[in-house]
Amino acid sequence: MSDNNKFIVEGKLSDNERIKGNSNFLRGTIAKDLTDDLTGGFTGDNFQLIRFHGMYQQDDRDLRAERAKQKLEPLQNVMLRARLPGGIIQPQQWLAIDKFAKDHSLYGSIRLTTxxxxxxxxxxxPKIKMMHQMLNKVGIDSIATAGDVNRNVLCTSNPVESEVHQQAYEWAKKISEHLLPKTRAYAEIWLDGEKVETTEEEPILGNNYLPRKFKTTVVIPPHNDIDVHANDLNFVAIAKQGKLIGFNVLVGGGLAMTHGDQSTYPRKADDFGFISVDHTLDVAAAVVSVQRDWGNRVNRKNAKTKYTLERVGVENFKAEVEKRAGITFGPSEAYEFTSRGDRFGWVEGIDGKYHLTLFIENGRILDYPGKTLKTGCAEIAKIHKGDFRLTANQNLVIAGVAAEDKQAIEALAREHGLITDGVSNQRLDSMACVSLPTCPLAMAEAERYLPGAVTDIEALLEKHGIPEKSIIFRVTGCPNGCGRAMLAEVGLVGKGPGKYNLHLGGDREGTRIPKMYKENISEQEILTHLDELIGLWATKGNDNEGFGDFLIREQVVAPVINSAKDFYA
Structure with a gap:
């Protein structure tokens, strides 16, 4: 076997490889399915192919049993995830998505995601094509936000240091565009684009696309607000004298695993070294293409970049990236992460503009009794002259506010419950994925469970005399990692109805994976364990020592250093 082929996994390809190979560059028969009114869903391979167009087919699991009694199929619908590199959206775009959610979705909400x-x-x-055309009209699409491709590129939500942030954001946009699929399938199916006779090819992604999903970020230290170790490829911005000079490149992070399968595990990313900014796109394409060629297309559970690095060796992967990009990584530049949460309230940028970060619990923007969040965001959008910035922690930044406009923006935010005084540090540091009732993979509640769970943890902190402290607390309804529980100080991973695996020992900066402490336990058992451990932290913890660091120091759990070896030890 040649050197180029020695790292390819031999065996029968997974069925997803057949689906992609037979899809005519992601077209499938989606257009035909749209005209089939006998079912509310997509059939055959199209169920998978719509993911490459940014959609997942779902149904309301709360209604399944009742609809089955009525001999009706599940209430099939789609969830769409937009492509929004760096999370920046203009007020007029916000008003358009607000109107569509209100008029044409079952739940009426806008969900900010991790x-x-x-x-x-x-x-x-019947509303799907309208949805895509509305987004296109305001300059948004959902190309490659799901499926075996590079997904939405994240960027630190830090409008304060405006010049460096703007440069990093521009690179996030460039990376996103550079790694997009080249097929015209999206335009043809959803935007009624003209069908052009052409021999299509995908020079970066490959004609069978990637072995598995791929996630990329641009992060500006010291804020690790996008959780670099949850992603396949990360560009850590290095700035000197206020100018972006290049990036440290981190490869091979990922949090998903499978219950009961110890060949799967969360993994931190490896630091390959420093590159200058002019090599950014070449390195991005090289990392993607190495994963394209060497990733596991036989077993999808071991198909992500993290497993490729473990299998072929970090140095072999890195050397191939250097070869394909025509570069040599330099020594990593020094940097440090000191925080990863969002900074709430008003902050002033170096350009004299002001930025208001709003806490949106679970990222769910909807009107509730006495808390009209969705209406409030729309009213702000009508008068705001800057932009909105969505954070990877599910919150919303009203960015670029002139001093004379601050009072009006804050008044609207308070009127509609977007600012409420007295929100605890614990609630601000907690997060969950969507889970039930819409996610088909959900095993336990997450979004609906989180608010009450946080209230219980607040009570424990109060009981032990440390109400001002907080724990990075995250809940995910299954082991796929959307809520990033595997980078929390306390991470809950759904195992079944009302049951979770309890993981402890991550750190506040997001640089350590937590270890399983108890498996398949109830909500009450979780609180009992946390009551005891928070009590120990309150009496024996050092000043400014995070909960996860305390648990490691007290040997309540061992640190996960080598993900593959330590996670299950």
Whole structure:
């Protein structure tokens, strides 16, 4: 076997490889399915192919049993995730998505996600094409926000240091565009684009696309607000004298795993070294193409970049990237992460503009009794002269506000419950994925469970005399990692209805994976364990020592250093 082929996994390819190979560059028969009114869903291979167009087919699991009694199929609909590199959206775009959610989705909400974009939930088949055309009209699409491709590119939500942030954001946009699929399938199917007779090819992604999903970020230290170790490829911005000079490149992070399968595990990214800014796109394409060629197309559970690095060796992967990009990585530049949460309230940027970060619990923007969040965001959008910035922590930044406009913006935010005084540090440091009722993979509640769970943890902190402290607390309804629980100080991973695996020992900066402490336990058992451990932290913890660091120091759990070896030890 030649050197180029020695790292290819031999065996029967997974069925997803057949689906992609037979799809005519992601077209499938989606257009035909749209005209089939006998079902509300997509059939055959199209169920998978619509993901490459940014959609997942779902149904409301709360209604399944009742609809089955009525001999009706599940209430099939789609969730759409927009492509929004760096999470920046203009007020007029916001008003357009607000109107569509209100008029044409089952739930009426806009959901801010951990991928720094927004999702529509509950869009029925007759409205899907309208949805894509509305987005296109305002300059947004959903190309490659799901499926075996590079997904929405994240960027630190830091408008304060405006010049460096703007440069980093521009690179996030360039990387996103550079790694997009080249097929015209999206335009043809959803935008009624002209069908052009052409021999298509995908020079970076390959004609069978990637073995598995791929996630990329641009992060500006000291804020690790996009959780670099959750992603396949990360560009850590290095600035000197206020100018971006290049990036440290981190490869091979990822959090997903499979219950009961110890060949799967969360993994931190490896630092390959420093590159100058002019090599950014070449290195991005090289990392993607190496994963394209060497990733596991036989077993999808071991198909992500993190497993490729473990299998072929970090140095072999790095050397191939250097060869393909025509560069040599320099020594990594020094940097440090000191925080990863969002900075709430008003902050002033170096350009004299002001930025208001709003806490959106679970990222769900909807009108509730006495808390009209969705209406409030729309009212702000009508008068705001700057932009909105979605954070990877599911919050919303009203950015670029002139001093004379601050009072009006804040008044609207308070009127509609977007600013409420007295929100605890614990609530600000907690996060969950969507899970039930819409996610088909959900095993346990997450979004609906989180608010009450946080209230219980607040009570424990109060009980032990440390109400001002907080724990990075995250809940995900299954082991796929959307809520990034595997980078929390306390991470819950759904195992079944009302049951979770309890993981402990991550750090506040997001640079250590937590270890399983108890498996398949109830919500009450979780609180019992946390009551005891928070009590120990309150009495024996050092000043400014995070909960996860305390648990490691006290040997409550061992640190996960080598993900593959230590995670299950």
């Amino acid at each position: 991928r720094q974009t927004f999702q529509f939930h509950g869009v029925l088949k």
